[in-house]
Amino acid sequence: MKDSELQIDRSCHVLYSKTCKKEIQSKIALHYPEAEREVIWEKVQRQYVDFLSNWRKDLGGKRNFHNGAGGTYDCIAIMSYYVVCKPVTSFREIEEIEENLILPSFRKLKFVNCNKPFWKKLMHMAFLRAKAGCDKWHDYEMTVAPYEKNKPIYYEFTACPAAEFAIRNGLTEIMPALCNVDFAAMELLRARLVRTTTCANGCKCDYTICGDQDPYLKEHPEYRDENGYRRNRECCFKHTVTGIILLFCFFTQWV
Template identity: 65%
Template sequence: MEDKDLVFDREHHILYSKQCKKEILSKISLHYSDEETEKFFTKVQLQYVDFLKDFRTDLGGKKNFHNGAGGNYDCIALFSYYVVCKDKTSIAEIEEMEGNLFLPAFKMLKFVDCNKPIYKKLMYKSFAVSKKKCDKWNDFDMNVAPYKKDEPIYYEFTKCPIAEFAKEHNLLEVMPAMCNPDYTAMELIHARLVRKTTCSNGSVCDYTICGDKDEYLKQHEEYIDEEGYRRNK
């Protein structure tokens, strides 16, 4: 089925990104024959349309930076792929796909070293800007702690539209795949994320961020919990 033929509220919703479509088609072709690939992708498309029927209509479409590659709508598409191809795919594969969508922007920042004060300050400023955008769209409730030169950066989300979606559709098992790439993103800029909970397995998604050489990390060993989340002690 052509994307243009999908029937959904295009005034308030947008289509998954081209990168996301490519990811899904690539994985379907790994698991199914050439003859079946188109059939299963059509099923994914229709599931995506069905999910949008009760998805929030106030997320700003293409104007909202959270709706780009790997963002809100791509996550809905990955959930759609998971539901349709659950007998073939895995949470690890979904995490790989989300990483392929979400991480390229960070890979372009490989020159950044968050152990250096100038980059740490710039990163804090970027989070402060993100907080203003979240307030504008009311998609994520974001709080950013004041900047302190000798301490890690801290911010948190107390509301996440993807976590809310997963809860509503009994898909919380997939959320580690959506959340774990945050760790990899920080590693790409010589930083580390320290996180104890997310909005999907707690009441807050906490982000404590420091350079990858920071002594703070010794106090908060990373581990994988029983649900598959990367977390810290």
Template identity: 65%
Template structure:
């Protein structure tokens, strides 16, 4: 089905990104015979639209930077794919797809090294700026701690629309695949993420970020829990 034929409220919702569409169609082609590709893709599209019918309408549409590639609506599209293609997909594949959407922006920042004070302060500034944008859209509740020299950067989300969506539609099992790429994103900046909980398996999503040479990250080794979340002790 052509994207233009999908019926949903464009004043408050956005279509999945072109990159997300390509990711899903590539996986459909991997798992199904060619004669089924269009039918399966149409089912995913219809599931996406069905999700939006019962989803909140206050996330800012195209104006909200969280709704771009790899963001809130792409996560909804990946969950639509998961629902329709659950018999052939798995969480490792969903995590790969989200990483392919979310991580290219970080790969462009390969010159960044958070072990260096300049880049660490710059990273904190970017988080503080994002926090102000979250206040504007009232979507992700983001609290950013003041910068402290010699200590890790800290911020937290106490509300996350993607986690809310997963709870509403009984898809919490997918959340590890959507949360874990945060770790890889920081590794691309020569940084380490130390996280205990997320909004989907706790009351907040906590981000403690330091350089990958910092002793702090060695004091909090990473592990993967039974649900598939990357976490720290």
């Protein structure tokens, strides 16, 4: 089916990006014989149309920068592929699709080094600009902490349309594959992301960003949880000290 034939309300919605279409079709080609591929792709298209038929109409369409490659609507297209091809696809494959949409732009920024104050400050300014866009469309509700020279950058989302969509449609199991790309993107900037929760599995998506040489990282080791999310642990030293204090209080109480 031609993209132009899809019955979506283009006054408020957008079509998946060309890059996203190419990525999904390449995955379909891995799993289905040539004679079936067009039929499977059409099922993905129809699922996309069905998803948008009762989806929010206030996300700004083409005017909203969040609706470009790798953004909200591409996430919906990826989830459409996941629904249709769940028996043959995998978590890692979904992760790869999102990486191939997001990471090329970051690879062009290989000269950036967030261990250096200049780039760290510039990154903070970029997040403030992104917040202005969020405030305009009220799709991602974003808060950015004031810049502090000797501390990591911090911002958070308390609303995320992709997470909202996944929750509404019972697709939260695939959200880690879409969220984990944030870690890979920061690594390309000589930075690291420290995250403890997301809008899909908590009440916010937190972003603490520092250079990849920052001692802060030692206090927050990364791991993958049982759902596949890349996450970071709370400060190990803080927990150890708290434990020692509690033990001290316990013993002194009974001595």
